[in-house]
Amino acid sequence: MQLVTASAPVTAGPCADVDLDRATIPLLADLMADGTLTSVELTHAYLRRIADVDRLVRAVLAVDPTALKQAADSDHRRTRGQSRGPLDGVPVLLKDNIDTAGLATTAGSRALCVPPRHDAELVRRLRAAGAVVLGKTNMSEWGNFRSPWTPSGWSAVGGQTRNPHVLGHSPCGSSSGSAAAVAASLAQVAIGTETNGSIVSPAGHTGVVGFKPTLGRVSGAGVVPISLEQDTAGPMARNVEDVAVLMSVLAGVDHPLTPGALRGARVGVWRKAGFSAVVDRVLESAVEILRGCGATTVDVELRYQEEIHAAERAALVTEFKHDVEEYLRTRPGVPRTVRELIEFNENDPVELSRFGQERFFDAEKAPPIGDAAYLDQRRTATTLARRSIDEVLAAHHLDVIMAPTNGPAWPTADNGDPDGLSTASPAAVAGCPTITVPAGFAGPLPIGVSFLGGHGADATVLRFAADFERAAPARRAPAYLRTLP
Structure with a gap:
């Protein structure tokens, strides 16, 4: 299989006549349904693609060692006439702030390297739909929230993700790895998260489609937060059709893309x-x-x-302290408070090597979530x-x-x-x-x-x-x- 026509090195895979760069989920589902393609072949092709190309892009933090078994299970379901839908057997990458049982979920921080015990709700939905969890993607550490001087796409866990169009330029953040991986055809689709621009901005900078849904449409349970008042996960893909398919699984609502929306609009x-x-x-x-x-x-x-920006900036500090500490209590073996995160970073040889933790200090001193000034800031924003x-x-x-x-x-x-x-x-x-x-x-x-x-x-x-x-x-x-x- 010719994976992608590009100047990056490409290795042929085991299945024929599928261009990963142009393939859509409905096309892949049809090929798997008629026996032209198997999920094992597709997953193997993406794993080889990661091995060949990710040394340039540095978007993938970890590959799930069970990926090929997940694909084989999908193929077995299909032979029995028990396919779970168009996403069954399709490889998906997850931003590394989304809890994935058995895989480290770090938000880019070495403080969170002990893997979570349970999948996030959105991961459970993906697995129930038969998706192959291919691995985890790098991100701007703590969603670009540890310091105002954070370079997009850098984390202490994964180093610097690169923009696959021009490697010396930023992929933007914080869903940097998810965007760059989709652009480089390292998976069919990926999941990113956004507080303010972290899906759409890296998607725009790397030339892919990124969708930030209405707050609450996708469950945030099991996702490392900045602010539950704004955070949402969302799909990233090389085409809108794949985004719609992925949203139907994440949100449980189909979004048919009937043409003609622009006429008369x-x-x-x-x-x-x-x-x-x-x-x-x-x-x-x-x-x-x-x-x-x-x-x-x-x-x-x-x-x-300007008024929105000023009120939001102040509100996020309080929300981060409250929401991240609530989340940390669900993760055995990791720091429990912002103070403990600060102390971990101060004693780690890598964490403070590129930038500081000014916003962590601000969050440590932030007023409680019931503070009247905070409530006014959030209401205003x-x-x-x-x-x-x-x-x-x-x-x-x-x-x-x-x-x-x-x-x-x-x-x-x-x-x-x-x-x-x-x-x-x-x-x-x-x-x-x-x-x-x-x-x-x-x-x-x-x-x-x-x-x-x-x-x-x-x-x-x-x-x-x-x-x-x-x-x-x-x-x-x-x-x-x-x-x-």
Whole structure:
């Protein structure tokens, strides 16, 4: 099997005529149903792909030693006519802040290297659907929350994940490994998590699809938290169709991608103009595509952004202390408090080698979750974020809002990330759905556009993203360039 046409070294696998880069879950399900492909062959192909390519990308922290057995079990079910659905036998990678029994779940920290005893609820759902848990992906340590100087994609456990399009540039974070692994075809799909941009931003920077669902649609039980007021897991894939299939398993609700969402629709365009000329050009091209598909576009601005950011930043510190300590009590053999995490880091030879733990110190001193000032901060952040979306949707009678997801990925540096283009905050803080889809390039570096909607509008944003992808399939396989030309 020719795995991927790319400049990275590729090794042929045992099954024929399947291009991993272009394959979709429905295609793979059909091939397995008619006997052309087995899950063992598919899983073996992805394991070989990891062995060949991940030395360049460094996205995969650990491979599940039971992966081939899981695949064999899937094949056995299928021969008995007991397939569990389209995800049965499909290899999935999980961000390493998602509890996976028998595999270390570290959030990138050496303090959490004792494996959890139980699967997270979302992992139980994946296993029940027959998915092959292929392994765990690297991430920005503690979801980029230990310090403001955290370089995206670096953790003490996994080192620095690289952007497969240009290896010297950032994959962004914090679901860096999940995004880079999907871009490099190291699994069919992956699961990321987001507090504010950590699914859509790395997906945009690595040229894949990333979906952050409405808060609460996917269970957060067994996921290392930053804030239960904003955290959610979500799917990352090379196409919208696979994202929809994965969401049907994670949330228990089907999202059929019937075409025609754009015809007659009204789309707000939040341009964020002036950040980058190439981003402006990509967005204008996306606008023309929407119009060509029969949509009406209206330029809009989302209000209250500075107020949202200030209130959210203060609230997250209190929420992190409370929520992470609640989580740590479920994990035998690991530190129990933020104070114990701080002390672990101070005594570890690797943890503080790249950046500090300023936000941990802030969290240690944070007020309790019932504090009146904190409650006002959270209420302000969430209310204004929802208003920023709802008011624009209502004022212009819009179906969705489109915005650029990201600018070109920056060179990876030791002293944290530069200020970059971000449009993730309104949906993240409001708990609303948003999805990024590849839309163009700045040289070899991908640029995405996002569709966001009101609370609960998951099916709507998925349909719009699918229609846009059909009209303008912009994604391409990474070239694994060492540096920019």
